[in-house]
Structures are given as structure tokens and as C-alpha cells.
Amino acid sequence: MTDAVPTELLADRLRRAAEFAAEQDTDVLFLTPGTDLRYLTGFDGASHERLTCLIVPAAGHRAPPALVVPKLEAPGFADVPLEALGIDLLTWTDGEDPYLLVSDLAGGPTRMSVDDGMPARHVLALRDAFPDVPQSLGGPVLRELRMRKDAAEVARLRAAGEAIDRVHARMGEMLRPGRTEAEVGADITAAIVAEGHAEAAFVIVGSGPNGASPHHDVSDRVIEAGDVVVIDIGGPLPDGYNSDCTRTYAVGGEPSAQVKETYAVLQEAQERAVAAVRPGATAASIDDAARTVITEAGHGEHFIHRTGHGIGLDVHEEPYIVGGNELVLEPGMAFSIEPGIYQAGGWGARIEDIVVVTADGVERLNHNPRDLVVL
Structure with a gap:
């Protein structure tokens, strides 16, 4: 109840x-x-x-x-x-x-x-x-x-965003070379509950080549120095409203110039998509804003999923931010903005925030740094 x-x-x-x-x-x-x-x-x-x-x-x-x-x-x-x-x-x-x-x-x-x-x-x-x-x-x-959240629902999603931000802020306690993805995932699961969630609905720890699989879970792979690691986590608060946030980390040292260059493209794509959110824009136009940046940089074939999904009592619900969806955005609509670039066999990266359409623009519900954080 x-x-x-x-x-x-x-x-x-x-x-x-x-x-x-x-x-x-x-x-x-x-x-x-x-x-x-x-x-x-x-x-x-x-x-x-x-x-x-x-x-x-x-x-x-x-x-x-x-x-x-x-x-x-x-x-x-x-x-x-x-x-x-x-x-x-x-x-x-x-x-x-x-x-x-x-x-x-x-x-x-x-x-x-x-x-x-x-x-x-x-x-x-x-x-x-x-x-x-x-x-x-x-x-x-x-x-x-x-799909049109009222003020109370937005407040609940905001609280969920704050709770999952606190987990990402603790990633330095958990994510380091020599540990398996499963070990890191277990610590993240405990932290998700400790920071106010009813449970962890999902924990993705995609290290190295596993980061190129967007829906990777966890595995027994040992995280190595130099790995790029995708951490996508979330779950419901006791009131049922969900968090969902992805950050990408470089573990054990500075990433290569190629990784930095590619990540900068991804970060620009995510910023452009968030900036495009406003009443009257279409869901497809938000997807296009992210996809255009990535495609023009030569990585279009490596962005293999939609840009976002609605969120509320379900982690995935309407509206879906995808090409061809001409739904006109209205105040109260809440969804993820999560472009990704995935180099099969190599590494992957994704940046995800939950946003809400406001009367005149957009509000982000996640606030941790979106840079490639080096741990």
C-alpha cells in the first residue's frame, strides 16, 4: 500500500x-x-x-x-x-x-x-x-x-535520484583493480539499500570488454588496472518510485587518449540531448540530438540502443526516447537520457541521468560528475 x-x-x-x-x-x-x-x-x-x-x-x-x-x-x-x-x-x-x-x-x-x-x-x-x-x-x-508525473511523483523521483547519487559517490570504496565484478556488485547492492532503496533492482558492473555489452550483469572477471568500467544501477525506494543512473569509471590510472577522445564525444551527446528537452519537443528529436553527435564523430554504429526510457513505478515505462516516436513532450514527463558508445571486444561507456520536463525546459534528477572519473 x-x-x-x-x-x-x-x-x-x-x-x-x-x-x-x-x-x-x-x-x-x-x-x-x-x-x-x-x-x-x-x-x-x-x-x-x-x-x-x-x-x-x-x-x-x-x-x-x-x-x-x-x-x-x-x-x-x-x-x-x-x-x-x-x-x-x-x-x-x-x-x-x-x-x-x-x-x-x-x-x-x-x-x-x-x-x-x-x-x-x-x-x-x-x-x-x-x-x-x-x-x-x-x-x-x-x-x-x-507518463505525466504530478508534483508529488516528481518529488519521489527526485529523492530516488539523490539516493542513487549517494551510491555513485561511494564508488571509490568498492571499485578497484583486483576485485571481481561480482564482488563489486555485491557491495553496490548493499549500498543501494543502505542509501534508502527498498532493494537493488539491477546492478551492472561492466569492466573492460564487458562494458561493451549494455545489459551485462556482473561476472567473475577480475577488474584490471586500466579498465574502463560501466556502472548502471538503480531500484525502487519504499514508495515504489525508481532510480536509474549510469556513470563510467577509469580504474587504476589515466585512460588512453583514444578512450578520452571517444568519451568526450559521448559526454557532448548526452549534454546536447538534455539541452534539447523542453515542452513541445518530440521524443524522437531528443534521440536525434544525441545520435547526431555520436554519428558525426564516426561512432554511429557503436550506439546500439535508444536514448532513453520513461521511469516511475516501473524502471522502464512510457515515454520512450527513440527515433520515430513523435510523441510531443509535456511538463511532468520523466525519462532517462543515456547515450552509449560500445566498442565490441574492447570497452564501452554510457552516461545516464533521469530528467523531468518542466514548464519551460528540463530538470536533471542526477547530479554526480559526468566526466570519466578516474579511481
């Missing part, structure tokens, strides 16, 4: 979700436990084989929202303000058909949407319960709410 979210705000989110559902031409939205349900109700729990499902009728339908919950799990919703939110609670026990209960409550929809993270076992069972009703993904409904 995200008890810091005011009930009035949750009620407003539910109301707007119903309105967006109507705009997306769907009659009812079905959500199982996950970040979408947490966003609308404050409930933080997992989806299991027993069906828990929030039913949100589109605006204009008379039926109120309803929550179908296994009776043995109903106590877990004691702190969710269901009555204040106007949500009817109905329970079921083993041996009963919860999908029949859902179909009764949904009131004969002709169009239905399921949340993007719903387990297939429930998606298929709902399809059987509504054999003549087309299913669509609920992502287009929820993203209209979730």
Missing part, C-alpha cells in the same frame, strides 16, 4: 482512467496486481494463480469500479481506501469461478482492455469468459496518466 498517496489523488486517477478508457473506445478495463493497480489504488502486491482483478468501467457506464479478490487475500486490502474510492469489494473462495463473477460485474461489454502486465493465465480465462468481446491492451489508457 502506498499510504503516502492521498485518497483524493487516487480517486482522481480512477476517474481519469475511466475517461481515458472511453476515449480509447473500450467499455471496461481489467487490472491485476502490478504497477498499474498500484498507481490507481495504492495496493502493492503480486499477481498469483488466484485471480485478483480491478474492474474499471469506462466513463458513462453506470456500474461502479469493483475489485474481485480471493477471500483468503482480502485482509491484504485492509489499508486500501476502497470505500472512499467508490470501489465495491467482492470475494470468492476456492472452487468458485472468479471469471464468472467478473463477467457478471462487467455488465456485458462489447470492448474490453486488459493491463499490459496481466499474466496469460488470466488473459486467456477472461477471453473464455467473454468469448465474443475483442480484447485489447490497456497500456494506451494507463500511459496517458502515468
Whole structure:
């Protein structure tokens, strides 16, 4: 339960979700436990084989929202303000058909949407319960709410950024020649929790040639003097909002002139992309700002991923900062700016900050140095 979210705000989110559902031409939205349900109700729990499902009728339908919950799990919703939110609670026990209960409550929809993270076992069972009703993904409904952060959400992301900055500031305690990536990763994991996160969602320690793999994890490779090391780390604070920040380090001595020259290109690309963020710009234009710098310097083939992703209750969510995405940026949208250059078999580098679109520009949520830090 995200008890810091005011009930009035949750009620407003539910109301707007119903309105967006109507705009997306769907009659009812079905959500199982996950970040979408947490966003609308404050409930933080997992989806299991027993069906828990929030039913949100589109605006204009008379039926109120309803929550179908296994009776043995109903106590877990004691702190969710269901009555204040106007949500009817109905329970079921083993041996009963919860999908029949859902179909009764949904009131004969002709169009239905399921949340993007719903387990297939429930998606298929709902399809059987509504054999003549087309299913669509609920992502287009929820993203209209979730990708525009309110002031409270921005404050939470700001706190998450500060927490992960404190971990990067401690990297000299952990990252040094003679240690394995796994050993460094274990220390970083502990530091992430010590600095206020609920857990470490991911820890990438990409040393030497492993740094050229953007989603490398950790390994038993021993870090050597002269290595360039990519450290990409993050996780949720107890309130569920995530951090995500990457810095690149040179370990055990000054890097080569070639590394310095290439890194300077990357640093310029990241600066240009951040500077391009403003209301009215498109997501694609931010990607282009970074990609143009890297391509003109001769490293275009070594920048092998999008420039960024949205962040909030999920580490990766809308909006995606990628070529072809003509989404117009608006105040409150939060996302990463993380160009990278990867020399296969050699080394890699990435710089990542979380930024938020403001009324007249951009705010960075990470503030540690973006230079190639020598440890």
C-alpha cells in the first residue's frame, strides 16, 4: 500500500482512467496486481494463480469500479481506501469461478482492455469468459496518466535520484583493480539499500570488454588496472518510485587518449540531448540530438540502443526516447537520457541521468560528475 498517496489523488486517477478508457473506445478495463493497480489504488502486491482483478468501467457506464479478490487475500486490502474510492469489494473462495463473477460485474461489454502486465493465465480465462468481446491492451489508457508525473511523483523521483547519487559517490570504496565484478556488485547492492532503496533492482558492473555489452550483469572477471568500467544501477525506494543512473569509471590510472577522445564525444551527446528537452519537443528529436553527435564523430554504429526510457513505478515505462516516436513532450514527463558508445571486444561507456520536463525546459534528477572519473 502506498499510504503516502492521498485518497483524493487516487480517486482522481480512477476517474481519469475511466475517461481515458472511453476515449480509447473500450467499455471496461481489467487490472491485476502490478504497477498499474498500484498507481490507481495504492495496493502493492503480486499477481498469483488466484485471480485478483480491478474492474474499471469506462466513463458513462453506470456500474461502479469493483475489485474481485480471493477471500483468503482480502485482509491484504485492509489499508486500501476502497470505500472512499467508490470501489465495491467482492470475494470468492476456492472452487468458485472468479471469471464468472467478473463477467457478471462487467455488465456485458462489447470492448474490453486488459493491463499490459496481466499474466496469460488470466488473459486467456477472461477471453473464455467473454468469448465474443475483442480484447485489447490497456497500456494506451494507463500511459496517458502515468507518463505525466504530478508534483508529488516528481518529488519521489527526485529523492530516488539523490539516493542513487549517494551510491555513485561511494564508488571509490568498492571499485578497484583486483576485485571481481561480482564482488563489486555485491557491495553496490548493499549500498543501494543502505542509501534508502527498498532493494537493488539491477546492478551492472561492466569492466573492460564487458562494458561493451549494455545489459551485462556482473561476472567473475577480475577488474584490471586500466579498465574502463560501466556502472548502471538503480531500484525502487519504499514508495515504489525508481532510480536509474549510469556513470563510467577509469580504474587504476589515466585512460588512453583514444578512450578520452571517444568519451568526450559521448559526454557532448548526452549534454546536447538534455539541452534539447523542453515542452513541445518530440521524443524522437531528443534521440536525434544525441545520435547526431555520436554519428558525426564516426561512432554511429557503436550506439546500439535508444536514448532513453520513461521511469516511475516501473524502471522502464512510457515515454520512450527513440527515433520515430513523435510523441510531443509535456511538463511532468520523466525519462532517462543515456547515450552509449560500445566498442565490441574492447570497452564501452554510457552516461545516464533521469530528467523531468518542466514548464519551460528540463530538470536533471542526477547530479554526480559526468566526466570519466578516474579511481
